[in-house]
Amino acid sequence: MKVVLLSLKKLDKTRKCEGLPLSVVSVVGVLSKIKRTEECWSQLDKGLGSYIGSEEKAIIKQSYKHFSYYLKPLILYFGTFFEDEEINFSKLTWLWIGEGFMKDLEGRSLQNMTKAYLENLISRNLVMNVKKSSDGKVKSCRIQGLLLDFCMRKAEEEYFLLWIKW
Helix, strand or coil: CHHHHHHHHHHCHHHHCCCCHHHHHHHHHHHCCCCCCHHHHHHHHHHHHHHHHHHHHHHHHHHHHCCCCCCHHHHHHHHHCCCCCCEEHHHHHHHHHHCCCCCCCCCCCHHHHHHHHHHHHHHCCCCEEEEECCCCCEEEEECCHHHHHHHHHHHHHCCCCCCCCC
16 A cells, blocks of 8 residues: 555645545545556556546535535535635635525524534535634635536536626
8 A cells, every 4th residue: 555655646646636535535446456567557647637527526416416405505605616715614604694504493503503514514525624723613614626616517507506707
């Protein structure tokens, strides 16, 4: 496994995976099945972009189908942000509340519900925690490119977001 990880660095595979753990696991799975020669790895390097794109998109699409009804609009809303944009938790909280995504359930505050839902998305590796406060609370997060593309396409498909071209 050490050889695989060293070669991953050499071929810069983790950069192509955009930090998505699912992509990293998939690539390791492919690497474990090929010959460990530089020629085979170079061939894989050339075709890896399309492999990651198609397989992970299908997995994301399938995962989305099984999301709870209350998580779907939250994940789609990330389509309004830019790739690699650091999203402030307080700002996201007020945006989700303002859009009406947070409903008063079981006497919990809307802010606490937002925190719980965001932590749920982070635990699923859909959203990345960028900064935490000293007491471990989420301060900011971001969404990686592959999932952002899905959110933008799905949001448009479901008439969740409307893109206006200038």
